[in-house]
Amino acid sequence: MHTRRLMRWRDRLSIATLLALLMLLVAPVASARVDVVVLPERGITTDLKQRAGVLPVTPALDPDPSRLMGLGGFSVFDPALDASAGRMLLSLQVQADEVDGSHVLRVPRRFFQQFDIFILTPDGELRTASLSLGDVRGAQRVGREFAVPFPARVGEPTRIVMLVETAQGSLRPVQLSIQDAEGFARRASGTTLVLGLVFGILLGLVFHNLMLYLSLRRRGHLLYVVAMLSLLLVLGIDSGLLQDHVLPEALLPHEPRIYVLLVASLLVTASLFFQVFVDSPRHLPRLDPWIGRLRWPLAVLGLVQLVLPATYFVAAAVGVQALSSLMLLLLLWAAALASHRGIFEGKVFLLAWSLLVASNLARTLLTLDLIEGSWLIEHLFYIGAVLEAAILAMGLSFRVRELRHGHDEALRKHSAARQLANIDPLTGAYNRRFLEHHLDALVAGKPGAGSSPGMVMIDLDDFKHINDTHGHVAGDEVLRELVRRCQQVLREDDVLCRLGGDEFVVVLRDSREADAVEVARRLHEKITRAPFVVDGCVVEVSASVGVVPRLEGAKSGGDPVEVLRWADAALYRAKGLGRNCIAVYGGDDMPGASPPTVR
Ligand SMILES: Nc1nc2c(ncn2[C@@H]2O[C@H](COP(=O)(O)OP(=O)(O)OP(=O)(O)O)[C@@H](O)[C@H]2O)c(=O)[nH]1
Incomplete structure (x- = not known):
């Protein structure tokens, strides 16, 4: 026991x-953990929050920097504070590793309302920086961060005290880090380069599509322009470029509201773009109305939050974020469905937005300290945005090219059909219908119809006899050969028409009087000089020709049929003169009739 x-x-x-x-x-x-943080000569020291001392702020706290510097009672930073810290003091002691050097404290610029920083250097110098929306002192804005410079000495700690008031009542997304000044400057110039490229490319794509819209008037291009401008402005606020260079000083305190509005605008315009680009009303008739239904509350809340009192703003901003995420999910789902059904535009939209979402997700994980940070991941969101804009622009161009191709094809078919309606199927010459339109155009003085044209009318002599002797098929061949011979004499813009049977009309372009008669002579010679050979048989062919040297009278007179009557009268005269000759129309009594030309 x-x-x-x-x-x-x-x-x-x-x-x-x-x-x-x-x-x-x-x-x-x-x-x-609340002791001195030793900074290496080169590189980034992260997780500073975890290594800082913390003191909750009481109403009695005197924010006088010299008093704050003397404060004690800081306790080890409790990660639980990440979820609940509203106002607090953070205290850090930092010193250089082996060599004295300049460093910068890096603070993300979007997640807090007020961040007052006091730095007591080993020389006893007190530096202050104030980082709040619309009021930035003692710090440099670089991309999505503020940079506060300070010297770090070996063995002599620099004390940094931060008075923090977060907008969302949590320090969770605030990742504090310190980097050597030289490395930071290099990183800053890299960021400037990436942002310059990103904004340059995006602006180029927006401008290109604006031009396309102005020339083609297709709604898809206009919606692309508006959606990508929204994205551009979201990136502008996200990267700080808008606040630094575009937003007037007075608007800076409203940055969160402007940002929330831009996010709502991006998703609203993206949904409109989706509906037009993918043609979701046709391809996704059941899902499409939901896109429209979700758009309204998103648009209304996006606008209303602009005027809500500060106490309701956070709730409204969370509401817009939630609706935006819902809209994004809906669009991705719809795009996946369209893509599954083999719709090209669905695939393009899905790929483009997935890239943007994935790159944004990677950055969110980085902000929450869930993945290792790297330069690439930090800039991935911007690269994702450019890829998205480029893929959507290519998709649009491809679609326009396809539509244009279809349009050209339709035009080609249409003009072929018109051509057929105007062509004599036996000989390939124009038909009477075309001749009438052509003469109408001439009389109306339409552009392209030419000026001062003459007319030649040709009629084969005793064609009935040829048909009777050699057969109708041989007669057809004679008509075809006649057209071939005439075309060898005529210019490309002369118009050869078959009026019917064995009667043809040539409307000459821009002929002078002598030209029309000369062309008639050459035509007559071409028809009559060499015998026609059809199926090995020689067919004797002759033709009578009537010429109207100038159609100007008809142009001012306004009756195209009148011209045909003149040509017919001249032809009748040629037949009367014994056939196989040319007669020229020269007025009522036809004084210009030429002596018969007999072979
Ligand atoms: N082979 C063939 N013959 C046709 C065609 N259309 C009309 N014809 C014939 O062409 C002949 C036209 O004769 P006409 O113009 O009246 O007189 P013609 O015999 O030429 O005598 P003239 O004109 O007075 O010298 C008719 O016999 C028609 O049957 C056709 O498409 N093919």
Whole structure:
């Protein structure tokens, strides 16, 4: 019994000793976390929040920097504070590793309302910086960050005290880090380069599509322009470029509201673009109305939050974020469905937006300290945005090219059909219908119809006899050969028409009087000089020709049929003169009739 009690005491003692040893091990770790942070000469030191001392702010706190510097009572930063810290003081002691150097404290610029920083250098100099919306002092804006410079000495800690008031009541997304000044400057110029490229490309794409809209008037291009401008402005606020260079000073305090409005506008215009680009009313008739239904509350809340009192703003901003995420999910789902059904535009939209969402997700994970940071991941969102804009622009261009191709094809078919309606199927010459339109155009003086044209009318002599002797098929061949021979004499813009049977009319373009008669002579010669050979048989062919050298009278007179009557009269005269000759129309009594030309 006695021995058992002794054993129990021994057990108790050993457990206590073990605990004491453990306490000894843990205690230095815990105190080290509020101890001096040693900065390497080069590179980034992150997770500073976890290594800072913390003191909740009471109403009695005197924000006088010199008093704050003297404050004690900071406790180890409790990660639980991440979720609940509204106002607090953070305290850090930093010193250089082996070589003295200039460093910058990096603070993200979007997640807080007020960040007052006091730095007490080893020389006793007190530096202050104020980072709040619309009021930035003692800090440089670089991309999505503020940079506060300070010197770091070996063995002589610099004390940094930060008075923090977060907008969302949590320090969770605030990642504090310190980097050597030189490395930071290099990084800043890299960021400037990326942002310059991103904004240049995006503006180029927007401008290109604006031009396309102005020339083609297709709604898809206009919606692309508006959606991508919204994205551009979202990136502008996100990267700080808008606040630094575009937004007037007076608007800076309203940056969160403007940002929320831009996010709502981006999703509203993206949904409109989706409906037009993918033609969702046709391809996704059940899902499409939901896109429209979700758009209204998003648009209304996006606008209403602009005028809501500050107390309701956070709730409204969360509402817009939630509706935007819902809209994004709906659009991605719809795009996936369209893509599954083989719709090209669905695939393009899905690919483009997935890239943007994935790149944004990577950055969110980075902000929440869930993945390792790298230059690429930090800039991925901008690269994703450019890729998205470029893919959508290519999709639009491809669609326009396809539509244009279809349009050209339709035009080609249409003109072929028109051509057929105007062509004599036997000979390939124009038909009477075309001749009438052509003469109408001439009389009306339409552009392209030419000026001062003459007319030649040709009629084969005794064609009935040819038909009777050699057969109708041979007669057809004679008509075809006649057209071939005439075309060898005529210019490209002269118009050869078959009036019917064996009667043809040529409307000459821009002929002078002598030209029309000369063309008639050459036509007559071409028809009559060499015999026609049809199926090995020689067919004797001759033709009578009537010429109207100038149609100007008809142009001012306004009756195209009148011209045909003149040509017919001249032809009739040629037939009357014994056939196989040319007669020229020269007025009522036809004084210009030429002597018969007989072979
Ligand atoms: N082979 C063939 N013959 C046709 C065609 N259309 C009309 N004809 C014939 O062409 C002949 C036209 O004769 P007409 O113009 O009246 O007189 P012609 O025999 O030429 O005598 P003139 O004109 O007085 O010298 C008719 O016999 C028609 O049957 C056709 O498409 N093919």
